[in-house]
Amino acid sequence: MSTDRPLQSDSHRDRPTNEYTSDRDRSYPGDVARLNGHELVAIDEWLPGTEPTPYEIDLTDGYEYRTRYWRCRKCGQERNHRDEFTTPCDNPQPPTALEAGGYSIDDPRTRRALNEKLDVCFATVGSIYEVESASGNTYKVDIEATTCTCPDFEQRQPDDGCKHLRRVDLEIRTGLVPAPDGTFSR
Ligand SMILES: [Zn+2]
Numbered sequence: 169m170s171t172d173r174p175l176q177s178d179s180h181r182d183r184p185t186n187e188y189t190s191d192r193d194r195s196y197p198g199d200v201a202r203l204n205g206h207e208l209v210a211i212d213e214w215l216p217g218t219e220p221t222p223y224e225i226d227l228t229d230g231y232e233y234r235t236r237y238w239r240c241r242k243c244g245q246e247r248n249h250r251d252e253f254t255t256p257c258d259n260p261q262p263p264t265a266l267e268a269g270g271y272s273i274d275d276p277r278t279r280r281a282l283n284e285k286l287d288v289c290f291a292t293v294g295s296i297y298e299v300e301s302a303s304g305n306t307y308k309v310d311i312e313a314t315t316c317t318c319p320d321f322e323q324r325q326p327d328d329g330c331k332h333l334r335r336v337d338l339e340i341r342t343g344l345v346p347a348p349d350g351t352f353s354r
């Protein structure tokens with residue numbers, strides 16, 4: 169009996185198109201795993217030589233071989249095999265001061281709070297901080313009452329505070345100046 173089938177058999181047709189490309193062209197973007205609280209990503213590295221065996225190490229030919237290891241993107245630990253992450257991920261990344269304060273870097277007042285030359289002065293224990301701006305004006309920020317004596321705050325009372333309030337709050341959160349009780353965060 170006759171058939172119109174191509175020479176290639178059905179079992180070959182469904183193979184991925186990169187079947188015959190070199191191993192190196194393959195990527196493993198989906199290789200992530202979670203284990204004991206770790207968020208693991210697979211990292212492939214190419215090393216010169218041939219893969220060492222227990223019997224010989226040969227670096228004389230031009231081959232490369234791929235090694236793979238795993239890194240936790242929360243705690244930064246690295247292991248050769250993902251089942252070696254046997255201890256819990258006990259060092260999660262703390263939120264940044266911006267995240268903790270609920271600020272968005274898209275907000276121009278937050279950008280000014282971070283980028284402008286503002287000197288925060290903590291004189292005595294208490295909630296009042298003095299902020300000297302680049303223009304030489306000094307404003308008083310009360311971090312507990314969330315007030316500032318600058319015109320922006322007094323005239324517009326922006327939701328997350330003026331740039332001086334944000335700067336003081338961020339400097340307390342990052343430990344650059346002490347909190348009102350005199351203690352440093354972190
Ligand atoms: Zn971890």
Ligand SMILES: [Zn+2]
Nearest residue numbers: 316318330332
């Ligand atoms: Zn202000």
